[in-house]
Amino acid sequence: MSAALTIDSVSSGYGGAVILREASLAVAEGEIVSLVGKNGMGKSTLLKTIMGFVRPRAGRITLFGADITGVAPHLLAGRGVSYTPQELPLFADLTVEENLRIAVDDRARIRRGVEHMSSYFPFIAQRLKQRAGTLSGGEQKMLLVSRTLMSEPRLLLIDEISEGLQPSMIERLRDVLLAERARAGLSLLLVEQHVSFALALADRYAVLKLGEIVDSGPAKAPEARANVIAHLSV
Ligand SMILES: Nc1ncnc2c1ncn2[C@@H]1O[C@H](COP(=O)(O)OP(=O)(O)OP(=O)(O)O)[C@@H](O)[C@H]1O
Numbered sequence: 001m002s003a004a005l006t007i008d009s010v011s012s013g014y015g016g017a018v019i020l021r022e023a024s025l026a027v028a029e030g031e032i033v034s035l036v037g038k039n040g041m042g043k044s045t046l047l048k049t050i051m052g053f054v055r056p057r058a059g060r061i062t063l064f065g066a067d068i069t070g071v072a073p074h075l076l077a078g079r080g081v082s083y084t085p086q087e088l089p090l091f092a093d094l095t096v097e098e099n100l101r102i103a104v105d106d107r108a109r110i111r112r113g114v115e116h117m118s119s120y121f122p123f124i125a126q127r128l129k130q131r132a133g134t135l136s137g138g139e140q141k142m143l144l145v146s147r148t149l150m151s152e153p154r155l156l157l158i159d160e161i162s163e164g165l166q167p168s169m170i171e172r173l174r175d176v177l178l179a180e181r182a183r184a185g186l187s188l189l190l191v192e193q194h195v196s197f198a199l200a201l202a203d204r205y206a207v208l209k210l211g212e213i214v215d216s217g218p219a220k221a222p223e224a225r226a227n228v229i230a231h232l233s234v
Contacts, residue, residue: 042210155187
């Protein structure tokens with residue numbers, strides 16, 4: 001399997017603070033990797049460094065074989081990667097439909113995309129004219145995931161999407177992301193605190209501790225859950 005993403009000995013940080021310390025991780029094409037770790041270990045920083053919001057100080061990042069180390073975020077758009085940050089970047093005053101249109105500019109694709117996403121999240125078809133800011137927190141997250149999927153990324157980076165979601169929404173989200181992987185061969189790097197969701201969705205987990213990947217393994221191995229919980233509790 002060829003790599004969708006490789007992070008090779010990448011260091012980065014903010015001002016004088018070094019956060020990522022020669023972190024290395026790869027996501028194969030079609031693979032789902034869950035990145036777990038305690039608060040403040042650098043998980044979001046890793047995603048932001050991949051996306052060029054934080055400049056790498058050392059190391060190399062490749063996307064589908066092309067070197068993207070230090071490439072600015074706006075230049076990454078159109079290269080098949082899509083990023084869902086922890087903060088919800090929706091336009092609160094725009095309608096559901098207008099928010100979805102941001103992902104695609106072709107009318108036929110918008111129509112097909114809205115239909116497809118509504119098959120996953122029926123509220124979308126029912127609330128196309130509702131302002132996004134008036135949706136519930138969970139619905140806003142589903143709208144954001146829909147918008148991201150409508151851009152048909154080959155690699156999706158998602159930061160803590162399960163936070164604040166009720167169990168049935170989390171299960172729905174897991175099913176949707178697995179369905180999209182099966183349908184479109186999507187690769188996924190997921191930052192997650194919700195261990196059950198992280199392992200149920202992923203092929204592989206990786207643990208980030210003080211800016212380094214300190215453990216990784218198959219997510220469905222019998223010992224995976226205990227390993228991850230041990231890392232999160234010490
Ligand atoms: N813009 C910033 N400027 C300075 N320091 C920052 C900035 N963003 C994050 N940090 C610091 O970098 C460290 C890693 O933060 P990061 O958000 O990457 O961790 P995380 O593992 O995603 O944590 P959490 O699980 O709490 O979201 C933290 O100490 C944080 O305070």
